[in-house]
Amino acid sequence: MANISWDGAETPLMDIKDGIGRVMNNKKLYIRLLNKFNGKAMSDDVDAAVKSGEYAKITQAAHTLKGTAVNLGFKRLAAISAAIEAKAKGESPADALVPDLYSVLEATNAEIRRFLEQEG
């Protein structure tokens, strides 16, 4: 598991249809969940954990972000979190992936905003 590679280009950014399906096609609830989603806070947790160098902390923080992202259909964000989690589990530094994490988060948030505006 420790050798999951991270290739941002291969993973689609988001699958909104998949995310809505996750909540029994209840689009209103999905929108509520998107509004609740605080990727910045969870990513900052990952960043702080990486800086602390404690692998258990990094694993936990990345796992939390991954678990949320995957259920909302944020595929690329889930993939980068999974890569960080795998690195930490294998006790190798994940510092190099943190900038990628923030850039994926930025793209994800932009997409969320776009979708929320479109849905009114």
Add this chain to the structure above:
Amino acid sequence: MSLETGRRPKVLVVDDIETNRIILEEILHDYYEIEEASDGIEAMSKMLNSIVKPNLLLLDIMMPGMDGFEVLMLMKNDPVLKKIPVIFITAADSETQGLQAGAVDYISKPFLPEIVRLRVANHLELSLYRDKLEMMVEEKAQELIQTKENFLESIANMIEYRSLESGQHVKRTRELARIMVTQLLKQGRYTQDLVSRNYNALVKAVPLHDVGKIGIPDNILLKPGKLTPDEFDVIKTHTTIGGTIIKSLMSNNEEDDYVRHCYDICRSHHERWDGSGYPDGTANLDIPLSARIVAVVDVYDALVTERCYKKAFTHEETLDIMGKSSGSHLDPLLFETMMEVKDQFKNYEHQDYTNNSPY
């Protein structure tokens, strides 16, 4: 059980990520009552403090503080909570560990609503069947105990048919024992022993004390007048014969208090406080309490009634005779107890049980 009472089954969702809890609730709330906990400690406290326990747990593994494995381990150590089926919410790489820890199943993220629903429904149904099965096994075990008890009572009745004069004796001793036990409890004597070993079963076992007499030949058992030493040795064997009869009904780990009391009483009701009794020569508190109680009521009833080998003594004469053997033959504390309730004993002295006797 809940499915039978018409209440919707309760599912406890434990996940530190609110989004996941909301999604699971959305998937399940049409069918189940959903309760949520955001970490292991909250889950444990909700389960331990709720009167109606959840019927199933959806439990996230990786949570800050107490993780899912710890929650499951604590549940497995609790007699009630260990029966609640747990489905782990897991990433694919912890399936094995989760199932080994005792989870019944897992669902992986991302959730597939239909799979979540089916797994929850399947395991609720399975656990309901298991509960029913356990209930049936328990019922059968109770029936078995009842059968044993009925059988022993039949033997006790057989003794009454055979040993004509003691027909009323066995039933009177039970009532006298009941008076003794009540007074002991009132005075706080031997309370620990009485309560921990079910004193109602003790009283019920008293009529069996002479079951071993079934193995004594009529010419000795019913002989009028004094027995020779050899004949008396034969009479003595009714204690060990009784013990053997009861033992044949006992399983290796006999847990039924009634059967255990029957055994103790049959074998040890002729032991004496000072160790000079039979068959084992045990003394003082090494003699089972039930047998010490039977020693008192057996002697009392034997003295106040006429037997094939003796006339009846009066109530007062009997107390006098027994007082002299308190501390040698009889447990002195039990004699003291009997003296406190001697008037109740006197009322029972000539009580006739003809109406419920087998004749």
